[in-house]
Amino acid sequence: MFDLQGDSLTKRFGSFTAVRDVSFEVPSGSFFSILGPSGCGKTTLMRMIAGFEEPTSGDIRIKGTSVVGTPPNKRNVKMVFQHLALFPMMNIGENIAYGLKCRGENKVDIRRKVGEVLDRIGLPGVEEKQVSQLSGGQKQRIAIARCMVLEPDVLLLDEPLGALDLKLREHMKIELKQLQHQFDTTFLYITHDQSEALVMSDNVAVMKSGRFEQIGPPEQLYHAPQTAFVAGFVGDSNRFEGRLSARAGDEARVTLDAGGEMVARLGQEGLSDGAAVSVFVRPEAISAHATRGAAAADMVAVEGTVDSLLFNGANSRLLVKLDDGTQIESSHTTGAGAGARFAPGDRVTLTWAVADGLCFAAEGGA
Amino acid sequence: MARSDAGKLSLILLMTPFLMWIVLLIILPQIGIGYLSFQEKVGPRQYVFGVGNYVEFLSEPIYWNTLLRTAWMSILVTILALMIGFPVAYYIAKIARKRSRAALFLLCLIPLWVSDLVRAFGWIVLLRETGVISGALQSVGLIGGPVELLYNDITVVIGLVYTVVLFMIVPLVSTLEGMDNSLLEAGYNLGGTRFTVFRMIVVPYAMPGIVAGCIIVFMLTAGSYLTPILLGGKNSMWFTEQIYTQFITRYNWESGSTFGVLLLLFTSAVVWLGLRLTGQNLASTVAKE
Structure with a gap:
């Protein structure tokens, strides 16, 4: 059963196409994210689902029923706005009671339901408080409660964490996921922050220029991206540009633009020899060695000089400048039991498994 | 220390003209007027302190009737100005595109280029017996003879609404402009109809602007002189006209001062009552949040 379905949705504003032939299905009770850079059409898509924009063509179905043409106040989808849009002239209780x-x-039912939903979000007894008296995270929860009290089929969230500071944002990610479990409602979450999408979602759609590039669970997007855009946008990656010179099975031999050759796994079908390609390697797949050993057959090895160390706890990085000028980020463990330690200026050999390098048609190319 | 001295100096420089204005032009004359109003004339150039002027005001129905009438008509003008001004302000602040917004606002301001007096004469040109409207109606054949449209209460109210409606629009536009469109969208999204969104979100949000506009418009109307006299003629019975008569025609400054004090007290009382009835207070209206 799908709570929300989109069928080849298209929205044009004049000659500009904001959303282009987008289709998706959101299973009941799941957390679905749309991830894309700003201006990719994700907000337009959400506004069409909420009913603030009518699609130029295509269909939107909520619990199987088409809602195209239904005004926003008659649709059972509720929305948490980017800046929450809590009503400043009402107190918390009135805000939640509005719907x-x-x-x-x-009145009796309203009072009871407002009390219940405040209990569920862990803020009992704040009915009489003013919106301005609450903290950012509390307002967030009130905005969700205001929607959830109406028991919507789908809850839309339009980058609601954007306005929070980093620490609170990390905390709210976990809290949002818990709230979604607790209410057991379908959440459709829009964000440009890939870590928000990856942490919370059951499924993520990566959107670019009005189109869905790939839909899948976060692990799949991360480990098996289908396009160069997804590989570059989801998670950190090192990117090498080049041309495909030879193929053998699922292995590609790439002549790099910066000089030299690299072997990588083919990430997509239908690439012909000579095509412009990008090779993506995740920093955590790369390990750094102080001494040059004989590279195994299924490994890629490159040499360079340590440029700087970027310490960030578990996410620490080693920034290495290759001899041809390319910069590479490699993961770098800094604990007591960690291996070799490096200082800027040290010579270093970076290695990764051939299968960890993914080769795609370059963006704007194929 | 030098820094705080400079701060003090700039504060003094800033406050001096303001305080002089308040003290010399507002407080001193009001004290003078208040003092005069308690002077009873007992003979030529002989005065005693007493409330005789106020007693006289109460004992003459024509006086307090005029005051009540002025208040009622001012309230009516305020309500009409709100009803006309709100849609205009809403259009300018929320519906018009950003570029046309400034132009529309300027159009509202253009009448202020022309003096009150000239604008009142404009109405006279339109409405008098030999005026534009009377003539047009006759030529179309809707009426047989010339018709006098001046010198009645409706004309006075129309003229006053026209004069003051701008002072309703300006504060409304500035409050409505501050309203985030997502509040309206949230209102619809949560199931509100156009009417509920208007009643529960737009109006409460605009309340400070509504109250500010109403106070300005009411005070301006109740204190206006030119428009009621020119458009209402002898029948206008506006309280400011009474004050003028006492001061200038009858040369009875004591009685005129009494009327002045009463007008101030009465209009202040109406504003206070209005604030109480709408659950607002002056502080929240003037300085929001």
């Missing part, structure tokens, strides 16, 4: 009042429920 119930619009529905014409009686």
Whole structure:
């Protein structure tokens, strides 16, 4: 059963196509994210689902029923706005009661439901407080409660964590996921922050220039991207540009633009020899060695000079400048039991498994 | 220390003209007027302190009737100005595109280029017996003879609304401009109809602007002189006209001062009552948040 389905949705503003032939299905009770850079059309897509924009063509179905043409106030999708849009002239209780009042429920029920939903989000008894008296994270939860009290089929969230500071954002990611489990409602989450999408979602759609590039669970997007854009946008990657010179099975031999050759795994079908390609290697797949050993057959080895160390706890990086001028980020463990330690200026050999390098048609190319 | 001295100096420089203005032009004359109003004339150039002027005001129905009438008509003008000004302000602040917004706002301001007096004469040109409207109606054949449209209450109200509506639009536009469109969208998204969104979100949000606009418009109307006199003629019975008569025609400054004090007290009382009834207070209206 799908709570939300989009069928070849297209939205044009004049000659500009904001959303282009987008289709997707969101299973009931799942957390679905749309991830894309700003201006990719994700907000337009969400506004079409909420009913603030009508699609130029295509269909939107909520619980199997088409909602195209239904005004926003008649759709059972509720939305948490980017800046939350809590009503400043109402107190918290009135904010949450607003939707119930619009529905014409009686006062006793409204009071009970408001109390219940505040209990569920862990803020009991704040009915009489003003919006300005709450912290950022609390406002966030109130905005969600205001929607959830109406028991929507789908909850839309439009980058709601954007306005929070980093620490709170990390915390709210986990909290949002928990709230979604607790309410057991379908969440459609829009973000440009890939870590938000990866941490919380059951499925992520990566969007670019109005199109979905790939839909899949976070692990799949990370480990098996299907296009160069997804490989570059989701997670950190080192990118090498070059031309495909030979193929053998699923292995590609690439002549790099910066000089030299590299062997990598083919990430997509249908690449012909001579095509412009990009090879992506994740920093954590790369290990750094102080001495040059004989590279195994299924490994790629490159040499360079340590440029700098970027310490960031578990995510620490070693920035290495190759002899041809390319910069590579490699993961770097710094604990007591860690291997070799490096200082800027040290010679270093970087190695990774051939299978960890993924080769795609270059963006804008094929 | 030098820094705080400079701060003090700039504060003094800033406050001096303001304080002089307040003290010399507002407080001193009001004290003078208040003092005069308690002077009873007992003979030529002989005065005693007493409330005789106020007693006289109460004992003459024509006086307090005029005051009540002025208040009622001012309230009516305020309500009409709000009803006309709100849609205009909403259009300028929320519906018009950014580029046309400034132009529309300027159009609202253009009448202020022309003096009150000339604008009132404009109405006279339109509405008098031999005026544009009367003539047009006759030539179309809707009326047989010339018709006098001046010198009645409706004309006075129309003229006053026209004069003051701008002062309603300006504060409304500035409050409505501050309203985030997502509040309206949230209102619809949560199931509100156009009417509920208007009643529960737009109006409460615009309340400070509504109250500010109403106070300005009411005070301006109740204190206006030119428009009621020119458009209402002898029948206008505006309270400011009474004050003028006392000061200038009858040369009775004591009585005129009494009327002045009463007008101030009465209009202040109406504003206070209005604030109480709408659950607002002056502080929240003037300085939001």
